[in-house]
Amino acid sequence: MDSELFPRERAQVAPGAVHVPDWVDPAHQRELLRACRDWARPPAGLRTVRTPGGGTMTARQVCLGWHWYPYAYARTVGDGDGAPVKPFPAWLGELGRRAVADALGPAPARGAAYDIALINFYDGDARMGMHRDADEKSEAPVVSLSLGDTCVFRFGNPRTRTRPYTDVELRSGDLFVFGGPSRLAYHGVPRVLPGTAPAGLGLTGRLNITLRVSGFPDAT
Numbered sequence: 001m002d003s004e005l006f007p008r009e010r011a012q013v014a015p016g017a018v019h020v021p022d023w024v025d026p027a028h029q030r031e032l033l034r035a036c037r038d039w040a041r042p043p044a045g046l047r048t049v050r051t052p053g054g055g056t057m058t059a060r061q062v063c064l065g066w067h068w069y070p071y072a073y074a075r076t077v078g079d080g081d082g083a084p085v086k087p088f089p090a091w092l093g094e095l096g097r098r099a100v101a102d103a104l105g106p107a108p109a110r111g112a113a114y115d116i117a118l119i120n121f122y123d124g125d126a127r128m129g130m131h132r133d134a135d136e137k138s139e140a141p142v143v144s145l146s147l148g149d150t151c152v153f154r155f156g157n158p159r160t161r162t163r164p165y166t167d168v169e170l171r172s173g174d175l176f177v178f179g180g181p182s183r184l185a186y187h188g189v190p191r192v193l194p195g196t197a198p199a200g201l202g203l204t205g206r207l208n209i210t211l212r213v214s215g216f217p218d219a220t
Contacts, residue, residue, distance in 0.1 A: 047061060
């Protein structure tokens with residue numbers, strides 16, 4: 001009941017990890033959704049990610065800037081249609097920089113340019129196991145934006161996939177940033193809550209836009 005009566009407050013979930021509710025307003029959520037739908041179209045569109053052990057991730061993915069596959073990056077979709085990865089737009093990088101400044105405050109060390117986006121689509125049955133975002137060379141904070149259905153986001157620690165961890169409810173428009181001592185923390189999505197997306201958004205399921213700085217020598 002309280003969550004319906006009072007605005008949700010921003011929270012530091014762990015050192016360097018901050019949840020900012022309702023950071024993206026409804027109009028900009030719709031703009032982001034339109035962009036995601038364009039990015040999801042082939043070539044280099046939405047795909048099912050296959051793990052080295054032969055399994056598949058239940059969340060489907062499209063990448064911008066650099067193509068991620070378990071557990072490396074490339075400029076082409078080698079585990080899909082082989083097309084060049086879609087470019088990373090400058091406006092998305094600016095959104096990432098603003099998100100970090102709003103969540104963690106401005107700092108010279110956070111001036112690196114965002115050049116990777118991993119966009120994951122979750123239907124009602126999709127999950128994401130506990131993992132670390134450890135394939136980049138940069139220690140710049142990770143930016144996570146949520147659209148559509150609410151999910152349970154499990155944010156842990158840098159040492160183990162198990163406890164201690166904190167479960168955070170991420171709703172459409174929420175921002176989550178993690179850097180510093182939490183940059184390599186394990187995290188995952190154990191559950192999506194179907195039917196919880198805003199009625200005016202026009203999305204069934206959940207989209208997560210994750211922005212990262214590659215730190216690769218040939219990054220532009």
